[in-house]
Amino acid sequence: MLLRKFKDVLQAAKAQQKPMIIVGCRLVLPPELEREITVLEFALPGKEQLGDVLDGIVESAALPPVTGDHREHVIDAARGLTTVEAENAFALSVAESKSITAAVVAREKAQTVKKNGLLELVETNETLESIGGLDVLKTWLLKRRHAFGSRAREYGLPLPKGLLILGISGTGKSLTAKATAKVFGVPLLKLDAGRIFAGLVGQSEANLRSVIQTAEAIAPCALWIDEFDKSFAGSKSSGSTDGGTSARVFGSFISWMQEKTAPVFVVATANDVSQLPPELLRKGRWDDLFFVDLPNEAERQAIWKIVIERNHRDPHEFDLIQLARITDGLTGSEIEQAFVDALYCAFDEETEPTDLTIAGVLNDLVPLSKLMAEQITGMRNWAKGRARCATAPVVERKSRKLA
Ligand SMILES: Nc1ncnc2c1ncn2[C@@H]1O[C@H](COP(=O)(O)OP(=O)(O)OP(=O)(O)O)[C@@H](O)[C@H]1O
Ligand SMILES: [Mg+2]
Numbered sequence: 001m002l003l004r005k006f007k008d009v010l011q012a013a014k015a016q017q018k019p020m021i022i023v024g025c026r027l028v029l030p031p032e033l034e035r036e037i038t039v040l041e042f043a044l045p046g047k048e049q050l051g052d053v054l055d056g057i058v059e060s061a062a063l064p065p066v067t068g069d070h071r072e073h074v075i076d077a078a079r080g081l082t083t084v085e086a087e088n089a090f091a092l093s094v095a096e097s098k099s100i101t102a103a104v105v106a107r108e109k110a111q112t113v114k115k116n117g118l119l120e121l122v123e124t125n126e127t128l129e130s131i132g133g134l135d136v137l138k139t140w141l142l143k144r145r146h147a148f149g150s151r152a153r154e155y156g157l158p159l160p161k162g163l164l165i166l167g168i169s170g171t172g173k174s175l176t177a178k179a180t181a182k183v184f185g186v187p188l189l190k191l192d193a194g195r196i197f198a199g200l201v202g203q204s205e206a207n208l209r210s211v212i213q214t215a216e217a218i219a220p221c222a223l224w225i226d227e228f229d230k231s232f233a234g235s236k237s238s239g240s241t242d243g244g245t246s247a248r249v250f251g252s253f254i255s256w257m258q259e260k261t262a263p264v265f266v267v268a269t270a271n272d273v274s275q276l277p278p279e280l281l282r283k284g285r286w287d288d289l290f291f292v293d294l295p296n297e298a299e300r301q302a303i304w305k306i307v308i309e310r311n312h313r314d315p316h317e318f319d320l321i322q323l324a325r326i327t328d329g330l331t332g333s334e335i336e337q338a339f340v341d342a343l344y345c346a347f348d349e350e351t352e353p354t355d356l357t358i359a360g361v362l363n364d365l366v367p368l369s370k371l372m373a374e375q376i377t378g379m380r381n382w383a384k385g386r387a388r389c390a391t392a393p394v395v396e397r398k399s400r401k402l403a
Contacts, residue, residue, distance in 0.1 A: 133299025162266030167292030170333025193231030
């Protein structure tokens with residue numbers, strides 16, 4: 001009914017050469033109107049606009065002007081907010097501390113970003129040192145650590161697109177994604193991709209646009225998509241399950257990734273490669289595809305050390321070489337779980353954990369790699385020639401026999 005009226009008015013307006021302008025914060029167009037309407041998207045405010053908002057609040061609160069580095073930090077903290085949201089964040093900072101601090105604005109932004117349920121600004125202290133092994137992947141990241149800087153642009157480096165990390169569960173993929181943000185020295189935005197697919201027609205596309213807008217406004221940033229395979233699972237079916245929405249949204253996402261000019265580094269992690277549409281894995285989509293396998297002996301030793309330290313114990317108190325040897329087939333996550341279990345046992349006996357306590361725990365542990373042997377072999381075979389190994393192959397050192 002409304003649609004009919006609208007079409008009539010549109011016709012009349014056309015005849016009189018009068019433009020119709022519709023404003024709104026969400027774009028959900030009925031298919032009947034899609035072809036009739038030109039969509040103009042308003043970007044989120046840039047640095048200059050945010051600066052004007054800041055000056056307005058400073059003036060009305062009769063505070064001294066915010067200048068220099070302080071100004072840069074405050075404006076950086078507000079990027080990704082709308083004008084009204086930025087105004088509120090600045091005003092709140094004034095109310096709380098009689099000044100405008102980047103920390104308060106950043107905190108408010110984290111909450112605002114979280115409100116729509118799609119993105120989350122993740123605070124993390126994970127660095128490459130928190131990861132045991134994965135040397136090839138770490139070197140790859142370190143080589144690109146200045147890739148978003150102005151020197152890289154002057155040099156003529158293309159912007160990095162993103163990284164897809166595939167592999168066995170519990171091997172440190174999410175951990176690496178978190179550390180990536182620290183390597184680049186940028187904020188980490190986590191996307192709950194499953195939530196993009198909302199019930200209403202057209203809503204999913206609008207959600208994706210809103211995610212891209214926020215990420216580009218906050219940029220430079222890292223955009224982390226965890227469990228990528230599960231989020232876009234429907235897209236492979238090309239519409240047989242959801243009227244093609246996932247496939248369409250997924251297509252828009254891919255083309256944004258290819259064409260984006262804002263420094264947003266996408267880091268996606270996934271387990272089940274077979275769930276991913278093949279066009280996603282084509283060369284050139286990502287800067288690189290990495291496969292993370294079960295840790296080798298040297299990696300397990302490094303993981304034991306990290307896990308023990310993380311749990312506030314001294315690694316020197318344990319035989320790391322032996323622990324690495326007896327945990328063949330365990331993932332980093334299982335090693336961590338084993339140590340935590342050993343802590344519980346020792347706590348119950350009012351002592352400190354020892355190698356023996358850990359050995360006891362390991363006796364009862366059935367590693368995932370045993371339960372999922374077939375899937376793991378499948379994944380490894382798939383990765384051969386398609387993805388780069390996150391770990392360098394171990395070259396066995398053979399001692400030369402004397403004749
Ligand atoms: N290589 C590693 N070095 C240090 N800790 C590790 C490593 N791998 C796993 N861990 C420990 O296991 C936990 C779980 O790892 P993480 O969440 O990164 O696994 P994942 O590969 O993302 O697994 P999933 O595929 O199930 O999401 C980490 O928080 C960390 O404590
Ligand atoms: Mg994970």
